Amino acid sequence: MSLDRRGETQYLYTYKRIWTPIFACASVAVAQTASAYCDSTSGICYQGYSDPVMNMTIGLVFPPLSTPPSDEYMVQMVAPASFGWSGLSVGGTMADSLLFTLWPYNDQIMLGTRWTSGYVLPDPYAGPKITLLPDSTVNSTHIKASFRCQNCTVWQDGSIGGGDLNSFQLIAYVASYTTKVADPSNIDSSMQEHDAFNFFGLDLTTVHDSSYNSYIGSSASSSTVAPSSTTPASSSAPPATSTSAAPSAAQSAYGQCGGTGWTGPTACASGFTCTELNDYYSQCTPS
Numbered sequence: 001m002s003l004d005r006r007g008e009t010q011y012l013y014t015y016k017r018i019w020t021p022i023f024a025c026a027s028v029a030v031a032q033t034a035s036a037y038c039d040s041t042s043g044i045c046y047q048g049y050s051d052p053v054m055n056m057t058i059g060l061v062f063p064p065l066s067t068p069p070s071d072e073y074m075v076q077m078v079a080p081a082s083f084g085w086s087g088l089s090v091g092g093t094m095a096d097s098l099l100f101t102l103w104p105y106n107d108q109i110m111l112g113t114r115w116t117s118g119y120v121l122p123d124p125y126a127g128p129k130i131t132l133l134p135d136s137t138v139n140s141t142h143i144k145a146s147f148r149c150q151n152c153t154v155w156q157d158g159s160i161g162g163g164d165l166n167s168f169q170l171i172a173y174v175a176s177y178t179t180k181v182a183d184p185s186n187i188d189s190s191m192q193e194h195d196a197f198n199f200f201g202l203d204l205t206t207v208h209d210s211s212y213n214s215y216i217g218s219s220a221s222s223s224t225v226a227p228s229s230t231t232p233a234s235s236s237a238p239p240a241t242s243t244s245a246a247p248s249a250a251q252s253a254y255g256q257c258g259g260t261g262w263t264g265p266t267a268c269a270s271g272f273t274c275t276e277l278n279d280y281y282s283q284c285t286p287s
């Protein structure tokens with residue numbers, strides 16, 4: 001490694017260490033738990049979260065519970081068009097999770113799947129079948145990817161809800177605010193580390209939608225890269241779902257109860273214990 005390269009690495013490390021706590025602190029006013037919203041263009045209703053600091057919206061919707069369980073769900077990712085790239089981890093961590101990367105390339109939506117075992121550039125990950133939905137769009141302000149993901153509940157070394165689609169899943173998302181990927185025309189492009197990340201809790205008992213099959217009817221194409229609509233998205237981002245946490249009240253089932261910068265409730269409702277999932281997120285889990 002050259003001297004210049006070491007200097008750059010040190011800079012990125014310092015930047016991350018300084019800014020991560022600031023982003024974490026800035027989001028303490030919200031109870032980071034998913035709530036319902038419906039996309040006004042597609043009519044699809046998701047359980048999701050709009051992050052007022054990172055300016056990203058993430059939503060998920062699953063088919064009704066079945067035996068054997070379905071291996072698919074739909075996801076919506078909305079981010080400012082100015083971002084270099086954004087990402088999603090449906091396993092809630094960078095390592096051993098199914099990851100999605102997203103950026104615009106001209107009027108195209110570049111949506112890829114990745115996987116890594118550690119804090120290094122994630123590799124492209126084959127297996128998931130992605131189908132972009134027609135409301136996906138890139139315009140001057142936003143990129144919105146709404147997609148069906150099949151073969152996506154189980155991946156290398158992990159699964160949604162730890163294999164129980166009626167339990168809980170921590171969802172994580174990341175952003176590179178200005179730095180683009182090395183080659184935006186290539187869905188497998190390398191990239192530098194993100195500038196920020198955050199989490200929200202997803203109660204899987206709330207994500208199963210009896211309208212799911214009708215949502216599939218609106219699927220557009222089965223390519224990983226689809227041309228976007230030329231019509232501007234109409235208010236694609238739902239309003240922020242912030243709710244002030246009452247510090248004195250006990251946190252409800254599966255709510256956040258701790259983590260770096262968290263100032264909300266740290267005690268859990270009866271029958272639940274505050275369990276640390278990572279430095280940034282502790283959660284009330286069944287005792």
Ligand code: HEM
Pocket residue numbers: 016020086087088089092093094095099100101114119120121122172173174191192193194197
């Ligand atoms: C070259 C590319 C990347 C590098 C070098 C990198 C590196 C890192 C590092 C060092 C952390 C820990 C930060 C901290 O604790 O302050 C981290 C966290 C995280 N990264 Fe990445 N990352 C990369 C790309 C990605 C991508 C593409 C995704 C998702 C699409 C992602 C998702 C996450 C998530 C969700 C976290 C927070 C949760 C956790 O610590 O596991 N990363 N990354």
